[in-house]
Amino acid sequence: MLDILGAALIGLGTVFFVAGTVGLLRFPDIFCRLHALTKADGLGLALIALGVALMADGAGDVVRITLIWFFVAVAGATCGHLIARYARRAMPEGRHD
Amino acid sequence: MTDPVIIFDLLLAAAVVALAVASLSVRDLFVAIVLFITFGLLSALSWVRLAAPDVALAEAAIGTGVTGALLLKTLRHLRYVSGTLDRAEALSVTPAAPVPAPVIWANAAFCGLVTLGLAVAFLGAPRSGPGFDALVAEAMPASGVDHPVTAVLLNFRAYDTLMEVVVLLAAVIAVWQIERGLSDAPAPVLGAVWEGFARLTLPAIVVVGTYLLWKGAEAPGGAFQGGAVLAAVGLLLLLSRLYVPQPSHRGVARWAFVLGTGAFAGVALLVAGGGRVAFEYPPEHAKTLILLIEGLVTISIAVTLAALFHGREPVALRSDRGRA
């Protein structure tokens, strides 16, 4: 039962990733792309982590998965921030994508 | 085609090859490096698929992480030196010169011949060759550790591994020799969010690196992966200017570089005698010795990789002192 629920969550997370990727490819400028990417990946990652945690063997694995989710999320957010920051700095000098 | 995983394999392999082509053919060098990093991560993923988690860890941490950082740093330096730092694109850093036709033909012939050789050798090979599986399995109990890859690296073929650490030492000596305290591109200002991130992750990375090292005795991980993860601490410190190499730190750095080589070679020599040859650890102390070597080698690897990233030897220069 838990396995089915887990698989469903992972599937849902994957859908978010696909959506984020489509956004990355289709959106016009860097900020929209970042928007699509960070939102979709944040949620997608959380869902997949939750799904995997449901399928995990013991408490130790759940703790590890949580930690992985936490650090990936923090790193992703920081990266998004840095990219946006760099893009905004570069803008006045005539960078238009 | 019975296995649905095969489709995943095909897609992954195709993505790896496509990324390889893309990273060499894209015009913007920055994009090329980013594509290369993606390529490395996907390669690591396919090695996980092939049941090689140690290799995947090493490739992700060293082959992709450290190498990618090195490449990006170099690109920034080149653009800084050539005055194109502010331009939107850095297409290439070397001016292209016309290549004479015979050279092109010779290169093409060489590539063709080598690829032909590769194809003949691969297609003629047995699918799953004979290996050392049985030998390793037989020798495992005497190795002192429970993880076969660690046993091979630090016991059965420790001589190779010692020389690998020597290669790292040679690299850092050569790099210090090549770059002579030249002024560097100014460090990028990364902002408060980045600093918070660095403060949060630094202790976590230390824990992860040490864990990988410790875990290496019985599970995937070990000195090289742990060392690479700890090197990330050095990279973060250098990038966020929390640590600025000083000329007076050179002595300590030199000792840190040679620590792994010296300890590894020293233990290898000291265990010899009483009928034993070099590298032959007495079985009852094998685990202790291996962990000792691994610990010291990890420190060396971490410091060396960070130094390779920083590049030049910290010597006193006016431009050094002037930089805040």
Next chain:
Amino acid sequence: MMFGTMPQLTPDLIYGVAGIAVFAIGLVGALCTQDRLRRVLALKLCSVGAGFLLVVAAWRGPPAAPDPVPHALVITGIVVMVSATAVALALIRRLQTLETEDDT
């Protein structure tokens, strides 16, 4: 395990071919590009291709554990390659600095 009448699509075949392709791509890049940084990138691709080959050589199919020796060899190869890359990149940086100094 044996040469069948039709080559069966197995992971080792797939990744082996991919590894050889990556090596060949890297080789072409190393010989035919002029940009210094890109040549380093190409050589690095070659080394990953060689890594693929050795990992494939170690693979034994799902129930059996893989052969640890090639894994150790690839790890060695990765560390050796990062050392060589670092030296090559240091040379590139130094050369660019020297060339710029001479021009001005």
Next chain:
Amino acid sequence: MTLDPMILALFAPLFGAVAAFVLPRAAGAVGLVAVLLTCGAVLALARQVLAAGAVTLELGGWAPPMGIALRADGLGVAMLAMTAAVGLLVSVGALDALREARQRQYFWPLWLLLLTGMNGVYLGTDIFNLYVMIEVIALAAVGLTVLSGTREAVRAGLEYMYASILGALLFLMGVGFVYLQLGRLDFAGLIAAEPSAALSAALALMIVGLLLKTALFPLHFWLPAAHANATAPASALLSGLVVKAALYIFLRLTTHVPLPDEILVTLIGALGAGAVLWGGVQALRAERLKLLVAWSTVVQIGLIFIAFARAGQVGLAESWKAAALLILAHGVAKAAMFLAAGRIRDEVGHDIIRDLDRAPIRPTLAQFTFALAAISLIGLPPSLGFIGKWSLMEGAMAAGYWHWVAVTMIGTLLSVAYFSRVLAGFLRFDRVRAPLGEHQGWALADIAPLTLAISAISLGLLAAPILSFIELGYPFGAKP
């Protein structure tokens, strides 16, 4: 605790490098001690080999194929001895020749790591271990190439680095395929292997990688600039010793896999012939002395490959001795020549061949040394180079390969021509415009090349003992 001489030969330079790096002030003394210890180890090893034939040592107590064994036989020890002796003399010369403190500080650790790598190659029996060793050699050698820090040296060093990495990766790919097929990495496994097309392809990959590293025409493109722009002691090490490591592995590999057919032998000979002719012409055109000497290395490597090819169907069982003699002769003579060229350049202030005869200073001793080294490289009796060349031609004549004889003769004539460009400049005094300056006197740096050059000549008289020594332990051919 008894120390095996093989272990000492590996660890003395390794610990020396470590010590020289952490104690930069004492680097010279530490380095010299380490090289002397290595020489002692090689002597002890030579005594063992004389007494017992080949000796082996299984490291860690793990037998091959899983573990790694070291093996020393006559040929290996001869290479070790050449490396140690040339290395010792170059080290003595380097004490004096390196002027900048920074160069001194980095020369020693890099050179000692290079020595570690080379000793490892000559003792190695495991192809993956050889790959790691050639990488140690490559990184140290590149570091030495750019020691002078000039733009030309760095550019040449980068080309060298690319060629080195690519060569090593081709070698590694070959190693991977050998493992895929045989599941073994030791030489014994290669001997026992069933020959197949796939195995030949794997070995061919390894050999191509080695040819790139040893700079056989047309894969020599990186060598002249790299060797010509390094500082004199570094050039001597690079040209005299480093290219020999890859050559030695090539020699070892080809014996385990007899070259399959005449076409391949002819191909290798043809590449060697190309090197002799192309290198000779380039040496004739070279404007700088060190560039000429570097091109002469390309020629000599070509000659060694003709020696491989000259026996044809008789195979390597015959021809390897000529190749080994040429390798040894070139190592000694070329080191002498590069050191002498460095001395000439230091004293005269430049090394443009056309202007050497107008120099107000006559570094007579260095010029004499250069001439002696040239005698061995041209192959005039009684030098070791002559014995090697004679043995090559004798074999080619016996096999009826007159074309190899012809190429060798043309190569010899070319070498006479390009060396006499230099020697003529040494002997002409009529074009001196300024009054002859005082020779600065003998220096420590003159002793090393002179000793090397005299050895290159006089070792020819010892050719018979050398030949019987390198056959100890049956490096090739029949096994006991």
